[in-house]
Amino acid sequence: MPTPTDPAPAAVAEPAPASSAEPPVIEFVDVEKRFGDNVVLKDLNFSVRRGERVTLIGPSGSGKTTILRLVMTLEELTGGYIYIDGEPLTHQQRDGKRVPVPKKQQKKLRTRIGMVFQQFNLFPNMTVLENIIEAPIHVLGQSKKDAVAKAHSLLEQVGLPDKAEAHPTSLSGGQQQRVAIARALAMDPEILLLDEVTSALDPEVVGDVLNILRQVADTTNVTMLIVTHEMAFARDVSHKVMMFDGGRVVEEGHPEKIFTNPEHERTQKFLSAVLGES
Amino acid sequence: MDWLEEQRQHLQALSDFSDRLIDGLLTTIQLTLLGGALAFVVAVALGLMAGAPSLWLRGPARVLIEFFRGISLLVLLFWMVYVLPLFWMANPDLPGEGLVRNTFLIGVVALGINYGAYGAEAVRASLTTVSQGQWEATTALSMSWPHKMRRIIFPQAWALMLPSLANLWVHLLKGSAIVYILPGVNDFTFELNNLRRPTDIWFSHALVGLVTYFVLALILTIFMQALEARAKHKLGRGPSLKEILSPDPPAIAPDAASSSTATLSTEKGSQARGETDASQTTGGGAR
Numbered sequence: 001m002p003t004p005t006d007p008a009p010a011a012v013a014e015p016a017p018a019s020s021a022e023p024p025v026i027e028f029v030d031v032e033k034r035f036g037d038n039v040v041l042k043d044l045n046f047s048v049r050r051g052e053r054v055t056l057i058g059p060s061g062s063g064k065t066t067i068l069r070l071v072m073t074l075e076e077l078t079g080g081y082i083y084i085d086g087e088p089l090t091h092q093q094r095d096g097k098r099v100p101v102p103k104k105q106q107k108k109l110r111t112r113i114g115m116v117f118q119q120f121n122l123f124p125n126m127t128v129l130e131n132i133i134e135a136p137i138h139v140l141g142q143s144k145k146d147a148v149a150k151a152h153s154l155l156e157q158v159g160l161p162d163k164a165e166a167h168p169t170s171l172s173g174g175q176q177q178r179v180a181i182a183r184a185l186a187m188d189p190e191i192l193l194l195d196e197v198t199s200a201l202d203p204e205v206v207g208d209v210l211n212i213l214r215q216v217a218d219t220t221n222v223t224m225l226i227v228t229h230e231m232a233f234a235r236d237v238s239h240k241v242m243m244f245d246g247g248r249v250v251e252e253g254h255p256e257k258i259f260t261n262p263e264h265e266r267t268q269k270f271l272s273a274v275l276g277e278s
Numbered sequence: 279m280d281w282l283e284e285q286r287q288h289l290q291a292l293s294d295f296s297d298r299l300i301d302g303l304l305t306t307i308q309l310t311l312l313g314g315a316l317a318f319v320v321a322v323a324l325g326l327m328a329g330a331p332s333l334w335l336r337g338p339a340r341v342l343i344e345f346f347r348g349i350s351l352l353v354l355l356f357w358m359v360y361v362l363p364l365f366w367m368a369n370p371d372l373p374g375e376g377l378v379r380n381t382f383l384i385g386v387v388a389l390g391i392n393y394g395a396y397g398a399e400a401v402r403a404s405l406t407t408v409s410q411g412q413w414e415a416t417t418a419l420s421m422s423w424p425h426k427m428r429r430i431i432f433p434q435a436w437a438l439m440l441p442s443l444a445n446l447w448v449h450l451l452k453g454s455a456i457v458y459i460l461p462g463v464n465d466f467t468f469e470l471n472n473l474r475r476p477t478d479i480w481f482s483h484a485l486v487g488l489v490t491y492f493v494l495a496l497i498l499t500i501f502m503q504a505l506e507a508r509a510k511h512k513l514g515r516g517p518s519l520k521e522i523l524s525p526d527p528p529a530i531a532p533d534a535a536s537s538s539t540a541t542l543s544t545e546k547g548s549q550a551r552g553e554t555d556a557s558q559t560t561g562g563g564a565r
Contacts, residue, residue: 074414111420121415124513125433134429135419169514187419 023086025050025191025223026071032079033066033247040066041247044080050190053217053224055234055255058244059270064227068193071225072115073106084109084191111139114189118196120176122168122183128155129164132183140187147186154182158212174205178212185216192216194226206230213237231275235259243267291476292486295469302469303490305382309454309465310494313389314447320394321443325401326432331423339398346395351456354392358384359460385457393450400442404435437509444502448495455491466490 024047031044041063048054056064069075070082073090081098082089088101089109123131132154133147142150155161158178168176177197184192194213198206210233217224217237228234234241235255242252243264251264262268292299327339346354359381366375377383408431416426458468467487474482510516 072414072418074417107420107422110417113418115418117411117415117418119411121409121411123412123415123430123434124515125430135421138425138429139420139422167514184418 022050023083024048025052025085026225027083027086028067028080029083030080031070031077031082033063033070033075034078039247041070044247044249046242046249046252048223048225050223051221052240053226053238054240054242055226055228055238056242056244057228057231057234057270057274058250062244063247064244065195068115068195068225068227071191072113072193073110084112111187112190113193114184114187114191115193115195116177116180116184116197118199120168120173120180120200122176122179124168126168127164128160128166128168128171128179131168131179132186135183136186150186151182154185155179157185157215158182159208172205173201174208177201177209181209181212181216189222191223191225194224194228196227196229198228198230229274231259231271243270245270288477288481291473292481294476295473298464298472299466299469299486302464302466305464306451306454306466307494309382309385309389309457309463310447310451310498312386313393313450313454316386316390317392317394317397317446317450318443320391321397321401321446324394324398325405326427328398328402329405343395343398346391347399349392351388351392351453352459354388355384355456355460358388381460381462385454385460385463389450389454389457393446393453396449397443397446400439400446401435404439404442405431407438408434434513437506437513440502440506440509444499444506447498447502451494451498452491 026048028044028046031041032039033041044067056067058064066075070077071084071089077090081091081093087105087109089106090101091098092101093099122128123134126134129148129151132151133144136142136147136150137144152161152164155164158181160175160178160182163171163175163179168179171179177200181197197213198209201209210230213233214237216222224237226234226238238255240252241255241258243250243258243262243266245266251258251262251267258267259271262271324339324343327335328343330336330339358378362378362384363375366372366378412430412434413426416430421430454465455467457463458465458471470482470487473486504519504522507516507522508519511518
C-alpha cells in the first residue's frame with residue numbers, strides 16, 4: 001500500500017494528500033438507507049480520498065451515524081453501493097443487477113476499517129491488554145509477541161502505559177475510551193470511524209481524548225470519518241466538513257469556510273445553535 | 279406413648295433400610311450429575327444453534343427445542359423404554375441393543391434432552407441479552423462468528439445464564455424422581471416407596487424424602503451461586519469468591535472494594551453501570 005508522504009504535523013486543514021490515480025478510499029454511490037418506511041439516507045454520493053479526514057455534522061437524526069455504521073457493515077445497505085479502495089463493500093452490480101458481494105470479500109475489506117464507539121464497548125471479560133491484542137492475534141494472525149509489543153506502545157501513546165493489566169470496569173470513561181482508540185489502532189486500519197467518541201464522557205476528560213485523536217491525525221495517514229459535536233475539534237483536524245440534514249448533504253467544504261462563512265441557511269442555523277450554546 | 283413407640287419403630291426401619299436408601303441416593307445423584315451434564319451439553323449446542331445467523335442451523339435447533347420441550351418427560355421415558363426396543367425386536371441385527379436395554383442410560387438421556395431443551399432457551403436468551411455494543415465491537419474488529427462467540431459473547435452470557443441453568447438443574451434433580459418407573463433403576467424415590475411399607479407415607483416421603491431432596495437442591499444451588507459469583511467477578515462486577523468466602527468479609531459495598539484507587543468520576547460511572555447490570559440480572563443479587 002503506497003502511503004503518500006505527510007510527515008509534517010498536519011497543519012490545520014491542509015488539502016488532503018492524495019494522488020488522483022488511485023480510487024477514493026471510501027465512495028458512496030446513490031446510497032439509500034431506510035428502516036422500514038423511514039428513509040434515513042437518500043441518493044447520497046460522496047467520496048473520501050486517502051488520508052483525508054472528513055467530519056459529518058448536523059442535527060441528530062440527520063443520518064450521520066448511520067453513514068459510519070454502513071461503512072462498518074453494522075447496518076444493511078438498502079440501496080446503492082459503497083466502495084472501499086474501489087472494491088464493493090456490500091453489493092455490486094452484475095449483469096445490471098444489484099447483488100450482494102461474497103461474505104469473504106466483505107470480511108477482507110472490513111479488516112481495513114476500524115471504529116471507535118460512543119459507549120467504548122470494551123470487552124469486560126478481558127483485561128485492557130487482552131482487549132487490544134485479541135483481534136490482531138486471532139483475526140490478523142499476528143504473533144502474540146508482536147501484538148503485545150504493539151499494544152504496549154499504543155497504551156503509551158494514549159497515556160495509559162500502566163493500565164495493561166487493569167480491568168475495563170475499573171477505568172474511568174475517558175480511560176476506557178482511550179483504550180478503545182488503542183484497540184482500534186492495533187488493527188492498523190486504513191479507515192478509522194469515530195462515532196461521537198466524546199459524547200458519553202465527563203466534560204473534563206473530553207480534551208484528553210480529543211488531544212490523542214489530534215495526535216493520531218498528525219502522526220499517521222489514516223483516513224478518518226468523524227461524527228462529533230465538538231466543533232473546535234472538527235475545525236482543527238478535518239480537511240472537509242459535510243453538513244447533513246434529513247439524510248442529505250446540505251453543504252460541504254473546507255472547515256474554515258463552513259464554520260466562518262456558511263452559505264446555506266440550514267447550516268447557519270445549526271452552527272449558531274451549537275456554537276452559541278458553548 | 280403410642281406415638282413415641284411408633285417413631286422408634288420408624289427409626290428402626292430407617293436404619294434397616296439405610297443401605298438401600300444410600301444406594302438409591304447415589305443413583306439419584308448420578309442421574310442428576312450425568313443428566314445435568316448431558317442437559318448442559320444439549321443446552322449449549324442447541325442454544326448456540328438457535329442463536330446462529332444461518333437459517334440452516336437455526337431451523338433444526340428450533341424444531342428440536344420445541345419438540346423436546348413440548349413432550350412430557352414421562353411420555354419420553356415410556357417411548358424410550360417400551361417403543362424403542364421394538365425396533366431391535368423387529369431387526370435383531372441392529373447394533374447397540376445393550377444400550378437401549380440399559381434403563382439407567384435411558385433415564386440419563388431422557389433427562390438430558392428434556393431439560394437440555396429448556397436450557398437451550400436460557401442459553402439463547404442470555405446470548406441476546408449481551409449488549410448490542412459488544413456484538414458491534416466484535417464486528418468492528420472483524421471477528422468471525424465462532425471466534426466472537428467463544429471469546430467475547432459466551433463468556434459474558436455465561437454470567438447471565440447461570441441463574442436459569444441453576445433453576446433447571448434443581449428441576450432436573452426433582453424430575454429425576456420420575457425415573458423410578460423404569461424397571462431396574464432404583465433411585466431414591468423408589469427406595470422411599472420401600473421404606474413407606476414398614477413405616478408410613480408421612481415418615482418416608484414427607485420427612486425423609488423432603489429433607490433429603492431439599493438438602494440436595496440446596497447443595498446444587500450453593501454450587502451454582504458460587505459459579506455465578508465467580509463469573510460476575512470475571513466481568514469486573516462484584517467481589518471474588520475468595521472475598522466472599524473469607525471469614526472476615528470487608529463491610530463495604532462490593533463494588534468499592536475492587537477499585538479503591540478510583541477517582542470520583544470513576545465511581546459515578548461504575549455506579550451507573552452497576553445499576554443497569556443489576557436490572558439485567560435480577561435474581562442473581564449479591565449475597
